[in-house]
Amino acid sequence: MSDVFEKVMELAKRRGFIWPTSECYGAVAGFIDYGPLGAMMKRRVENIWRDFYVIQEGYYEIECPTIGQEAIFVASGHVAGFADKMFQCPHCSEYFRADHVAEEYCFVNAGTMSADELEARLAHEKCPSCGEVLGKVEVFNFNLMFKTTIGPGSQRTGYLRPETAQGMFTDFPRLLRFYRDKLPFGAVQIGKSYRNEISPRQGMIRLREFTQAEAEIFVHPNEKNHPKFSRYAGYTMPLYTSDAQEKKGEAVAVSMKDAVQKGLIANEYVAYYLALTHQMLVAIGIRPDRLRFRQHMCNERAHYASDCWDAEVFSERFGWVETVGIADRTDYDLKAHAEHSGTDMSVFIQYGEPKKVQRRRIVPNMSVLGKQYRQKAKAIFAALEKAEPTPNGTDVTVDGETIHIPADLFEVRDEVVEVRGEDVVPHVIEPSYGIDRMCYAVLEQAYDEDTADGETRVVLRLSPAVAPVQVAIFPLMARDGLDTIAEEITHSLHARGILAEYDDSGAIGRRYRRQDEIGTPFAITVDYDSKEDRTVTIRDRDSMKQARISIADVPEIVCALVAGSRTFASLCK
RNA sequence: GCGCCGAUAGUGUAGUGGUUAUCACUAGGCGUUGCCAACGCCUAAACCCGGGUUCGAGUCCCGGUCGGCGCACCA
Structure with missing residues (x-):
């Protein structure tokens, strides 16, 4: 019995969205390749993200190396804190978090004990799983960062970044100058991050190399009202508060204004980006009824964050998947880098x-x-x-x-x-997006099967905004000059930046199906009437309806349809 | 990392230790067809990797890789 996950991943593999990486040598868990259509779709998702953060918000994009020197991650806490002390029971081979087990046995300061201390103390305790006295166990640190060396001779330690955020923090003094020494301002980065997960599963949901889109918005600690809050004040969406989770309640739709006033959300900045995130996820094609915002419980929140929410998308396969994290990281990061680097990370605020x-x-x-x-x-x-x-x-x-x-x-x-x-050390509001998870959610939700003429039709109902191929051009027959007209139309669309795919191979119905399967929203067919009156049919993927339009109008109409400024229905008189 | 299950053309699959590994879809070519997976002919294409048992292994055994599920992990 195959579920949506299997069907959509089979399609994604077959048609060139997602491939196992380096397949000829055997794939490696936690790594994927984006094929031609997947890379295009991912790029479109990233560009919609840019529309929101770079164009609408005015937060410029920067690009930092994916390898960072050790000092960065010592300061950020990743060298010490991104590791878990683990041990394996010599009797039953189970793995445990050493500090968690130590806490269960009520060791004092279990969290700060060294590996040696933990080994000595745990030797007398029983394994939580099999109950045997542990005896000699080896407590080891498992750091989730990939380590490397910089330059020959392996003198200098480097790490692959586990998040893009640190680049915005280490560039803070330069960014502050760029934004002419005023708060608030923001910087964003889209790029690869790396975490050496112990056991990645779930396809593209948990990867060892993944793409993040992060914004770091630097605000005055006492001024967390967003200057453009009115844009989203009335925006209403489901919030699953920590309180509701404790009481086993449900997500409740609340307006951002009310949520801030009632204290459900810590401040206007966090609320603003929760709403913006909702709007953006809907823009890439996530269904609103499969979207909720879950607040972190006090105990799962990082110690420096004052409020933290996850945008969760419902997956038929995986349940609620956290896709975006929005946190108020306070001044933790800038203070840490100021202290470790000796560089001032404050802003002089004039009264x-x-x-x-x-x-x-x-x-x-x-x-x-x-x-x-x-x-x-x-x-x-x-x-x-x-x-x-x-x-x-x-x-x-x-x-x-x-x-x-x-x-x-x-x-x-x-x-x-x-x-x-x-001098004020700004607080940081951080919306952090998992692009790969967004792409998976888009694919899973777009997958559909319907019946056309008694046959099952597989169709990806991708939004025109993210569909890799935006329009297909078919000559009804590849002769009698129909092919020439179709090629001319294709070129006229290319000139407008539209990815139009010409296809004259096989029966017309087969060509429609091929495009349906990869989510191409529109198809234009050149027939014999086209030679007489310079018109073509344009066909809508979802309704399979057709309208007749003038060849001269094709570029403008297709652009408007793709941009969403015109509906297909408006073409059908 | 542990346990259970699986891996055969691009995809989905059949396959009692014994011919040239089954079928469908897909893809390519030719013909036909004139708006929704039509048809005919032709073509291409696979036993995950490494050991072992055996006269002989896609099939049995061991190890590995990848995938799924459960456990653990996921600052």
Whole structure:
């Protein structure tokens, strides 16, 4: 009994959407090839993503290497944190997370114990699976990053990035300058990321090499109202809140405005991108009734994220599949990179009006102190700035030595200074899209079988926006000049950037079926009337209806149909 | 990584240890046909990889790879 997954993957393989990678040597789990049609469709999905994020939002795209030096991932926490301590039971061969088992046995600070400590302590405990006393186990780190070396001699460690996000963070100072030192702004990146999954399954749902489209939007920590929130304030869609999940409830349709007001969503920024994501997924052809937004429970949320939602698409095969993650990552990443790199990752925010601030300043008598303390003078000056002065002078501690500075060697000035602004480390709103999962969802939902003239017709009901081939051109017969007219029409469409496929092979019905199967939304047929009156038929994939249009109008009509600015029904008078 | 199951033309499949490995669809060529997988003729195309048992292996055994399911994993 074959389900939709099997049918659609069989079609995808046969017609050139998705192939197992390096098949001639045996495929490798977690890697796939996009064939000619798949690569085209994926590109169209990515370009729709660009329409939203780059064109509509104005967040420019950058492109960083997929290999990063070790320091990046030390700072991001991936070197230490993207690994799991695991061990295998010597009796039953089961694998376990060492820290999880340790917690079950109530070890104190199980999460921070070293591998050696865990080995020593676990030796006396029983295997959670088979119940035998574990004895000697080997606790090892399994890091999900692919490691490599940079340059000859393997001196320098590099990692394949596990997310594209870090590039936007490490480029932050340059991006800030590019956006002329103002918040908010955003940068996006579409590219490959890599995770060495232990056991990838489920076709293109869990890959070791996959394509992400991520946006990092840098906002003022206290200004999380989106300036264009009105665009989506009334947008209503199903939200599956953490509260509803705890109570075993269901997703409920809420408007973004209400969701923010009721505190279901942390802020307008998160809500804005939830709605934008919904709109975009529908634009690539995801059915709204198979789409919901699930909030992370407190315990599954990364420790630095203040709110996190997954856009989940319902798959007939896999159930609800998380396809997009939208998180408020706060200032975690920028602070980490600032600390590890020593580079400032803050923005100077000017106040509307300069603030007058009362400030006490201790001004040392440089000439006397300098002569008296010589090498120590510099450290003493620094210490004095933070000292608490008394009428009898003050004590400062330099290199463990307490030195008394008499009151006549410094001056205390109470002054009012103008402060024009402050340094702020922005918070980051991160919508992160799994392009491959989106592509799978599009294919699965587009797959359909109907009956035409008593025969089963397989049809991919792809949106014209993502269909790899946008229109097919058929001469009814490949002779009598029909082929020439059809070729001319094909070229006129190519000139408009439309991917039109000419096909004169086989019966006309067979050619329609071939195109139905790869989701080509429209087909134009040149017949003998075309020679007389310069008209052709245009046929709609889904309804299989035809309309007669002038050859001269073909490019404009096809462009309008593909763009969605005109419906096929409007052609049928 | 463990357990169970599977792997045969492009796709889906048949195949008692013994001829030249079955059939359908698909694809290519020729003819025919004049708007929805028509028809005729012709052609191309496969036993996952490596060992073993045997006179002989697509078939039996062992190991591997890939895929599916269950477990574990999925910051």
